Amino acid sequence: MKSEEREEYLKEYDEKKKKGVPFWPDIIFKDVLVSFLLFLILVALAYFLGSSLEEIADPSDANYTPRPEWYFLFLFQLLKFFPGDLEVVGVIVLPVIAIIFLILLPWTDRSKRRHPSGRPVVTGITVAGLVAAIFLTVQAIEEAPLPASATAEGDRVAALYVENCAGCHGPTVIVAPGTDLFAVISAGTHEGMPSWNSDLSADEIDALVGFLLAPNGNEVFAAACAECHTLDQLIEADAIDLRSALELGTGFAPHADAAIPDWKGLLSAAEQAQLLNFLTAPDGQRLWTQLCAACHGRSVAVSGDEAALRDLIVKGGGHLDMPAFGGTLVDTDIQALAIYVMDQTAYPAGEGLFAQHCSSCHAQRVPTAGSLDEAVAAIARGGAHEDMPVWGEILTDEQIGALVAYVFQAADLPDLAGGEDLFAQNCAACHGELGEGGPNPARAGDIIAPISTAEYLRTRDDQTLRAIVSQGQPNFGMSPFGDSFGGPLNDEQIDTIVAFLRAWEADPPVELPPDVPAVPQSTSSGREVYQQLCAQCHGDRGQGGIGTAFGEQAWQSANSDSAIFDAINLGHEATAMIAWGEILTSQQIEQLVAYIRTLNSSGSATGAPTFVGDVLPIFQASCAACHGSLGGWTGTNYEDALNTGEGGPTILPGDPDNSRLVQTLVGTHPDGIVMPPSGALSDTDVQTIVDWIAAGAPER
Amino acid sequence: MATRFGDWLNERSGWRAAYTMVFLRKIPKINWAYTLGSATLFAMIIQIVTGILLTLYYVPDPQLAYASVGYITNELPFGWLIRGLHHWGASAMVLLVVLHMVRVIIYGAYKYPREFTWITGVALLLLTFSFGFTGYLLPWDQRAYWATVVGTQIGEVTPVVGDTLRAVMLGGEEISGLTLSRFYGAHVWVLPSVLLLLVGIHIYLVIRNGITSVPKRGE
Numbered sequence: 001m002k003s004e005e006r007e008e009y010l011k012e013y014d015e016k017k018k019k020g021v022p023f024w025p026d027i028i029f030k031d032v033l034v035s036f037l038l039f040l041i042l043v044a045l046a047y048f049l050g051s052s053l054e055e056i057a058d059p060s061d062a063n064y065t066p067r068p069e070w071y072f073l074f075l076f077q078l079l080k081f082f083p084g085d086l087e088v089v090g091v092i093v094l095p096v097i098a099i100i101f102l103i104l105l106p107w108t109d110r111s112k113r114r115h116p117s118g119r120p121v122v123t124g125i126t127v128a129g130l131v132a133a134i135f136l137t138v139q140a141i142e143e144a145p146l147p148a149s150a151t152a153e154g155d156r157v158a159a160l161y162v163e164n165c166a167g168c169h170g171p172t173v174i175v176a177p178g179t180d181l182f183a184v185i186s187a188g189t190h191e192g193m194p195s196w197n198s199d200l201s202a203d204e205i206d207a208l209v210g211f212l213l214a215p216n217g218n219e220v221f222a223a224a225c226a227e228c229h230t231l232d233q234l235i236e237a238d239a240i241d242l243r244s245a246l247e248l249g250t251g252f253a254p255h256a257d258a259a260i261p262d263w264k265g266l267l268s269a270a271e272q273a274q275l276l277n278f279l280t281a282p283d284g285q286r287l288w289t290q291l292c293a294a295c296h297g298r299s300v301a302v303s304g305d306e307a308a309l310r311d312l313i314v315k316g317g318g319h320l321d322m323p324a325f326g327g328t329l330v331d332t333d334i335q336a337l338a339i340y341v342m343d344q345t346a347y348p349a350g351e352g353l354f355a356q357h358c359s360s361c362h363a364q365r366v367p368t369a370g371s372l373d374e375a376v377a378a379i380a381r382g383g384a385h386e387d388m389p390v391w392g393e394i395l396t397d398e399q400i401g402a403l404v405a406y407v408f409q410a411a412d413l414p415d416l417a418g419g420e421d422l423f424a425q426n427c428a429a430c431h432g433e434l435g436e437g438g439p440n441p442a443r444a445g446d447i448i449a450p451i452s453t454a455e456y457l458r459t460r461d462d463q464t465l466r467a468i469v470s471q472g473q474p475n476f477g478m479s480p481f482g483d484s485f486g487g488p489l490n491d492e493q494i495d496t497i498v499a500f501l502r503a504w505e506a507d508p509p510v511e512l513p514p515d516v517p518a519v520p521q522s523t524s525s526g527r528e529v530y531q532q533l534c535a536q537c538h539g540d541r542g543q544g545g546i547g548t549a550f551g552e553q554a555w556q557s558a559n560s561d562s563a564i565f566d567a568i569n570l571g572h573e574a575t576a577m578i579a580w581g582e583i584l585t586s587q588q589i590e591q592l593v594a595y596i597r598t599l600n601s602s603g604s605a606t607g608a609p610t611f612v613g614d615v616l617p618i619f620q621a622s623c624a625a626c627h628g629s630l631g632g633w634t635g636t637n638y639e640d641a642l643n644t645g646e647g648g649p650t651i652l653p654g655d656p657d658n659s660r661l662v663q664t665l666v667g668t669h670p671d672g673i674v675m676p677p678s679g680a681l682s683d684t685d686v687q688t689i690v691d692w693i694a695a696g697a698p699e700r
Numbered sequence: 701m702a703t704r705f706g707d708w709l710n711e712r713s714g715w716r717a718a719y720t721m722v723f724l725r726k727i728p729k730i731n732w733a734y735t736l737g738s739a740t741l742f743a744m745i746i747q748i749v750t751g752i753l754l755t756l757y758y759v760p761d762p763q764l765a766y767a768s769v770g771y772i773t774n775e776l777p778f779g780w781l782i783r784g785l786h787h788w789g790a791s792a793m794v795l796l797v798v799l800h801m802v803r804v805i806i807y808g809a810y811k812y813p814r815e816f817t818w819i820t821g822v823a824l825l826l827l828t829f830s831f832g833f834t835g836y837l838l839p840w841d842q843r844a845y846w847a848t849v850v851g852t853q854i855g856e857v858t859p860v861v862g863d864t865l866r867a868v869m870l871g872g873e874e875i876s877g878l879t880l881s882r883f884y885g886a887h888v889w890v891l892p893s894v895l896l897l898l899v900g901i902h903i904y905l906v907i908r909n910g911i912t913s914v915p916k917r918g919e
Contacts, residue, residue, distance in 0.1 A: 001811070009813075010813070017726045017727065020727045021727055022724055023723055023725050023726075027734075030732065031738035033735075034738070035735075035742035038739050038742060042784075043781070043784075050773075051784050051786075051788070053766075053773055054842045057841055057844060057845030058842060059874070066843070066846035066847050068836075068847050069791075071832060072851070079854065088857050088858075091855070091857045091858065092858050092859070099826070102825075105810055106818055109810075112811070114807060114808035114912070114915035116806045116808070118917075118919070130802065
C-alpha cells in the first residue's frame with residue numbers, strides 16, 4: 001500500500017469511527033451475550049457428554065487403534081495421501097507452506113481492497129483450504145469403522161485388515177511402488193505404526209500384503225473360486241498350480257470334471273494378476289522359501305545385476321536341460337509338435353507326441369513360441385532350462401519384483417537362515433535351540449549358562465565368539481568346532497554361526513537361565529542315562545546325528561563291547577565326545593553298553609518307517625517343489641512314488657541299493673545324478689528312506 | 701465518597717484515561733462475526749481458570765496421573781464440571797480461533813495498519829494447537845498415550861532434526877514419566893506464559909488500532 005493510500009485509509013476509518021457506536025455498552029453487550037451462550041454450551045456439553053477417560057495407558061498393547069483429537073484429524077487423513085518416502089510432504093512440507101502462507105499474507109496481498117470479492121485469490125485459497133480440511137476431517141471420521149467389504153462372510157483376509165489396519169488406514173492404503181510391504185508390516189516403523197511381528201503370523205502378514213496390493217483380489221476370489229475352494233486351500237496352493245488352473249481351465253487335471261468357465265477368457269489380465277497376488281502375496285522371502293529354496297538352498301547368493309537376475313527368473317533356465325530333439329525325432333514329428341504347440345486345436349494328433357516326449361517336463365502346460373519357425377527351432381535345438389520353471393509365465397510382475405528385491409537384499413545380509421541351520425546341527429544339542437543352555441553333558445552338576453542373553457552377547461565381540469566356536473572350551477567340555485582344530489566347520493561356516501548369534505543381541509530370546517534337571521543318579525538305568533546324555537548327539541534310537549549312528553547293523557557288528565566301553569570311558573579327542581569315565585561310574589557305562597546293544601534304528605523299537613508317517617514329509621519338504629508340478633517322478637502320494645519315474649520305477653521295495661531314489665540321494669547313481677540339487681539330505685533323512693525301502697516300502 | 705476515591709486513584713494511576721480509551725472509544729458499526737475474538741478470549745479465560753483448578757488435584761506422574769484424573773472426574777465435587785469445561789473448552793478454543801481467523805481473512809482485516817496484530821494472531825493459532833497436543837497426553841489413558849506415540853512418531857519424519865526433536869520432546873526414545881513431566885511443564889508453564897504475553901500484545905493492538913469496519917463491496 002502506498003503512503004497516500006495508507007493516509008486515505010486512516011482518514012476513512014476515522015470517519016467510520018465517528019459514525020460508529022461506543023464500545024461500552026453497545027459492543028460489549030454483544031460480546032458478553034455470545035460469551036455467555038458459549039459458557040452455557042460448554043456446561044451443557046460437560047453435563048450431558050462429560051469427558052471420557054479410557055483404560056489406563058498400556059504401552060504393551062499394540063492393538064489399540066490410536067485416534068488423534070478431532071482438530072488433528074485432517075492432518076492425520078492428509079498423511080494417507082503421501083505414502084512411503086512422500087510422508088515428509090504431508091508431515092512437513094504442506095503444513096509449513098500453510099503456515100508461511102498465513103504469516104506472509106499481509107505482504108503477499110498488498111492491494112488496498114478489503115472486500116472478499118475484490119480479493120478472489122486470497123478468498124479462493126482460504127475457502128478451498130477450509131473445504132479441504134472439512135472434507136478430510138469428515139472422511140477420517142467416516143472411515144473409522146470400515147471397510148464395508150469386510151463384512152462379506154468368510155473373507156478372512158479382509159477381516160484381518162479391518163481388525164488390524166483399517167483403524168488407521170481406512171478402507172484402502174495407497175502403497176508406493178517398490179515398497180517392501182512385508183517388511184513394513186512386520187517391522188512397523190513408519191508413521192507411528194507398531195510392529196505386527198508378535199501379533200500376526202507370517203502367513204497372516206502375507207495375506208495382508210496380498211490384500212493390500214490387490215484390494216480387489218478378494219472379490220475376484222469370491223466370484224470365481226469361493227464356490228468350490230476355501231481361502232486357506234488356495235493360499236496354501238502351489239504357485240504353478242494356481243497359474244495352471246487359471247490358464248488351462250478344464251485342461252488342468254484337478255479341474256477336468258469341474259463345471260467351470262474359461263477363466264482365461266472371463267477374467268481380464270489385471271484380474272488374474274490381482275487374484276494371484278492376493279493368493280500368493282508378493283513377498284520375496286516367502287516366495288524364495290516356497291519356490292526357490294528346494295533347489296537353491298536357504299542361503300541366498302547372487303552375482304550379476306538386477307536386470308540379469310530378473311531376466312533369469314522370468315525366462316527360467318531357458319531350457320538348458322531340454323534335449324535337442326533334432327537328433328532324436330524325425331523332421332515330420334518335430335513339425336507336427338510345433339504345429340500342436342502353436343495351436344492345439346489345429347493338430348489334435350500332436351497331443352500324443354507331446355505326451356510322449358514333452359509331458360515329463362512340461363506336464364500339461366503346453367509352452368508356446370512367437371512363431372511356428374521359432375517353435376520348430378526350439379524343439380530341434382533343445383536348450384536351456386536347468387529344471388528351472390519359466391517363472392515369467394507363472395508369477396505376476398509384483399511377485400517377480402518382490403523376489404528380485406529379496407534376493408539382492410538377502411544376499412547382502414548375513415546368512416541367518418544358514419546360521420540357524422548350522423547352529424541347530426552343531427550347537428543346539430548342548431546350548432539349546434534358543435541358546436538357553438542347560439545341564440552340561442560333559443561335566444556333572446555343571447550348568448551351561450545361556451549364550452543368547454543381551455549381556456552375554458554384549459560382552460563378547462565377534463572375534464571372541466569366533467575363537468570360542470573354533471577352538472572350543474575344553475575346560476568346560478566344549479570340543480573345538482573349527483576345522484583347523486580338528487572340528488567339522490570351516491571358517492565361513494563359523495562366521496555364519498557367529499552372525500546368527502549376533503542377530504540375537506537386538507532381541508534376546510533368553511532373559512533368565514532355565515530350570516536345570518537333576519544330574520543322573522547312580523541308580524539310573526542304561527536307558528535313562530542314554531536318553532539324558534547320549535541321545536542329543538546319537539539320536540534317541542541310535543539313528544545318529546552329530547554323533548555316530550550305532551543303531552546301524554554295520555556299526556554294531558564292527559564294535560566289540562569292550563571297544564564301546566572304552567570309547568565311552570575315554571571319549572574321542574577333538575570331537576564333542578568327552579571322556580565320560582570322569583562322570584559316569586563303570587557300572588553305568590556297562591549298562592549303557594548293554595542298552596546300546598539293544599538299539600536298532602531301523603528295527604523293532606519304533607517299527608519300520610512308513611510312507612505316510614516318515615517318508616512323505618521328507619518328499620514334500622525336499623522334492624515336491626520340482627517333482628510333481630514339473631513332471632517326471634512324483635513323490636506326493638504313495639501310488640506315484642512307487643510307480644512313476646523316467647525309465648522305470650524309482651523305488652524297488654526291499655532293495656534300497658538298487659533303487660534309483662537311494663542312488664541319487666547318496667551319489668551312487670550310474671549317470672552321476674545327485675538329488676536334491678540344493679545339497680544332500682541329512683543323514684537321518686537318507687537313513688529313514690533307506691530303512692523304509694529295505695522294509696518293503698510300506699504305505700502305513 | 702466513590703467519586704472522591706475515584707479521583708484519588710486517578711491522580712495516582714490515570715485509570716480514567718485508560719477507561720476512556722478502552723471502554724468509551726468509538727467503534728465502527730460491525731456485525732456478530734466480530735464477537736468471535738472476544739468469545740475466544742472468554743474461552744481462554746475458562747481454560748485458565750479450570751486449568752488452575754485442575755492442577756490442584758492432578759499429579760503429573762505416570763503412576764498417579766490416571767488415578768488423579770479419575771478422582772477429579774468421578775469423586776471430586778463439581779470435578780466433572782471443571783474437567784468437562786476444560787475438555788470441551790479446548791475444542792471450543794480451536795474452533796473459535798479458526799473461525800476468528802477466517803473472519804479476519806475474509807474481511808481483509810490483516811491489512812494496514814494491523815499486520816503486526818495478524819502475526820501475533822498466527823502465533824496464537826499455533827500456540828492453541830500446541831496446547832491441544834500437550835494437554836492430550838496428561839490423562840494418561842490409552843487414547844492419550846497412543847495418540848502421543850503416533851503424533852510424535854509422525855513428527856520424526858522431519859528431515860535432519862526429526863529424531864532429535866522427538867527425543868527432546870519425549871525425554872528419550874520412548875514415552876515415559878519424563879515425557880509426562882515435559883508435556884505437563886509445557887502445558888502448564890511454558891505455553892501459558894507465551895500465550896498471556898501474546899494475547900496481551902494482541903489485545904493492546906486491537907484497542908490501539910481499532911477494529912476494522914465491515915468492508916463494503918468495492919472497498
